[in-house]
Amino acid sequence: MNTYYISLILVCAIIYILWQDPNVPRFIELQFGLLRINIARWFMMRKLKGQLMDYEKEAKKIMKERMKNNGEDKM
Secondary structure, three states: OHHHHHHHHHHHHHHHHHHHOOOHHHHHHHHHHHHHHHHHHHHHHHHHHHHHHHHHHHHHHHHHHHHHHHOHHHO
């Protein structure tokens, strides 16, 4: 039973500190901004990776055609 009261007191103390601190709303706003940036970065990385894979497929196709034209694939 003591653990219940101790945890309740700790939660209340944390809520009080967050309520009184003027920097908490700004911190939360900055965290949401950072989350937005991270989500945009993740989508950009996925898009760039897809483009690189397309370029790699195209390069392999061109290389295979060049090897076929030069007769190097008959080794």
